[in-house]
Amino acid sequence: MSRSDHEFRTGPRGRRTTVCAVVGLVAAGAVVGVRRRLTESLVDRAFRKPRGGFARRWYRRAEAHQAIFLEVLDAARFRPDDQVLEVGCGGGAFLRHALETVAGAAAIDHSPDMVVAAEKANQRAVEHGRCRIVRGSAESLPFGSAEFTAVVSMNMFFFVADPVAAFAEFHRVLQPSGRLVLHTVSADPPPSLVPAVLARRMHCYSDETIGAFAADAGFAEVAVEHPGSPHYQIVTATRRG
Structure with a gap:
């Protein structure tokens, strides 16, 4: 029997084996794709764009963030005449x-x-006209120029896709001599702080890089500090008067 005759006679079985292998690879790829989409959905629902009853209850109390709130309050040093924007x-x-x-x-x-x-948590202030809360993005703030004396942000900058645009917007909405306080996660956070599945979807920067974002946007007195841990950053800056 020639080699070609042997391959011809056994071809269907070989083809079935090849088809099964291809189907297996496609199925494995489909499983990976489903897992990736499921992971993205879970990250979105819990962190990047929280939604659902559990998220509303969790973020309304935000007990795990209280220490960060205190650090930002200390850095911002709010005054009674301040008009503040939280991003x-x-x-x-x-x-x-x-x-x-x-x-x-x-x-x-x-x-x-x-x-x-947020509106429910601050209902009285909203009803009395002291607080307004709207849907929007950091890269395109839905406010006029020079509206605020202070801009603060925490636990979100690592999800901003365009940090340059965001810093430009922070600068735009601040009045001259207005203050910026930004609390975020430093570059290369350890798994004990940020699980790998979440870290892969975050944008974290070195002190030099995030400080340059602020300076390039026109801010003065730019400083990057590490409150309590090298894995967190507080960026403070002032719009030139």
Whole structure:
């Protein structure tokens, strides 16, 4: 029997084996794709764009973020005449602290569920006109130029796709001599702080890089500090007067 005759006679079985292998690879790829989409959905629902009943309850209380809130309050040093903007307000827990001191506040979040939760958490201030909360993005703030004396943001900058645009917007909405306080996660956070599945979807920067974002946007007195841990950053800056 020639080699070609042997290959011809056994070809169907070989083809079935090849087809099974291809089907197996396609199925494995489909499983990976499903897992990736499921992971993305879970990250979105819990962190990047929180939604659902659990997220509304969790971010309205935000007990795990209280230490960060205190660090930002200490750095911002709010005054009674301040008009404050919080970018990425979550469930509105930080706003409650700010409104104990400042004249007025505004906030944005790109999650509709978080906007509703924040309004409920600060209902009295909203009803009295001291607080307005809207849906929006850091890269295109839905406010006029020079509206605020302070801009604060925490636990969200690592999800911003265009950091240069965001810093430009922070600068635009601040009045001359207005202050910026940004709390975020440093580059290369350890798995004990940020699980790998989440870290892969975050944008974290070195002190030099994030400081350059602020300086290039026109800010003065730019400083990057590490409150309590080298894995967190607080960026403070001032719009030139």
